[in-house]
Amino acid sequence: MAFVYTYIVSKSSSAISSMPSSAMTALEQLGQQLSFARKRRKESLRAWAQRLDVSVPTLTRMECGDPKVAMGVYATALWLIGLEDGLKDLASPSKDMRALDQEIAKISRKRRAQHV
Numbered sequence: 001m002a003f004v005y006t007y008i009v010s011k012s013s014s015a016i017s018s019m020p021s022s023a024m025t026a027l028e029q030l031g032q033q034l035s036f037a038r039k040r041r042k043e044s045l046r047a048w049a050q051r052l053d054v055s056v057p058t059l060t061r062m063e064c065g066d067p068k069v070a071m072g073v074y075a076t077a078l079w080l081i082g083l084e085d086g087l088k089d090l091a092s093p094s095k096d097m098r099a100l101d102q103e104i105a106k107i108s109r110k111r112r113a114q115h116v
Contacts, residue, residue, distance in 0.1 A: 016067045028065030030074065035063035037081045052076050 038048045049059040054073055062069040062077065078084045089095070 019067055024065070024067065027067055031063045031065035034074070034077045034081070037077075038063075041081075048077075048080075051080060 038045075043051075045056050045059055049056045052059060052073060053076075054062075058069060058073065062073055075084060075087055078087060093099070
């Protein structure tokens, strides 16, 4: 019987290497908060990793805010602590103030152009 091994090598994303420092800081804070939540629940790394269905090294990287850890792992960790509802509001159009400001400016320019 022949075995076929498949290796998946993750490519380094330019999005990660060019991540703004403020986004990286936010991700690190999220990781620290998830680590605190795990410790507060007196869960070991091994038990928490098992519940997340990831390896201990992956969990450790997530708790450090590693942007290479899949978003699904962060989402599942939030679910484990009962905070997954916050995810749906992160990019809510009503909170996208830059886009709202652009829309208002565009409408204002149109109105001014109509009155000229």
